[in-house]
Amino acid sequence: MITFEHTIPETTTSKVYQTIEEWLRSQNAKVKQSQSPVFIEASHGRGLQPMGWKKDAKKTIIFNIAQQDRNVLVRAELKPAALNASDVRSRIDQARDPNKQWSTHQ
Numbered sequence: 197m198i199t200f201e202h203t204i205p206e207t208t209t210s211k212v213y214q215t216i217e218e219w220l221r222s223q224n225a226k227v228k229q230s231q232s233p234v235f236i237e238a239s240h241g242r243g244l245q246p247m248g249w250k251k252d253a254k255k256t257i258i259f260n261i262a263q264q265d266r267n268v269l270v271r272a273e274l275k276p277a278a279l280n281a282s283d284v285r286s287r288i289d290q291a292r293d294p295n296k297q298w299s300t301h302q
Contacts, residue, residue: 197273197274197275198273198274199271199272199273199274200271200272200274201269201270201271201272202269202270202272203264203267203268203269203270204267204268204269204270205266205267206266206267207266207267207268208233208263208268209233209234209261209262209263209268210232210233211268212233212261212268212270213232213233213234213236213261216236216259216261216270217236220236220238220240223240225238225239225240225257226238226239228256233261234260234261234262235258235259235260235261236257236258236259236261237256237257237258237259238256238257238259239254239255239256240254240255240256240257241253241254241255253276253277254276254277255274255275255276255277256274256275257272257273257274257275258272258273258275259271259272260272260273
C-alpha cells in the first residue's frame with residue numbers, strides 16, 4: 197500500500213469531496229463506498245494492465261478527508277490489485293509521481 201497526504205489550504209471538506217468525486221468520474225473510476233464529505237473508496241484503473249506500478253493499473257483508492265481549522269487534510273491510500281502487489285513494492289519509485297506535492301508514506 198502507498199499512502200499520500202496533502203493539506204489543501206483555505207477550503208472545506210465538502211469542496212474537496214466534490215473535487216475528488218469529479219476526478220474519479222473523469223477517470224472512469226467506480227465508487228465502491230462513500231460517506232460525504234469525509235470518505236470515498238473507489239476502484240481505479242484497467243484490469244488488463246500487466247505492469248502493476250503503471251498509473252492505469254487496477255487499484256483501490258481510499259480517500260480520507262479531514263477539516264483542520266481552515267485547511268483540509270486529504271489522505272489517499274492506494275492498494276494495488278493482489279496480483280500486482282509484489283510488482284508495485286519492487287518498483288515503488290515508479291508507482292508514484294515525483295512531480296506531485298504529496299508526502300508519501302509506505
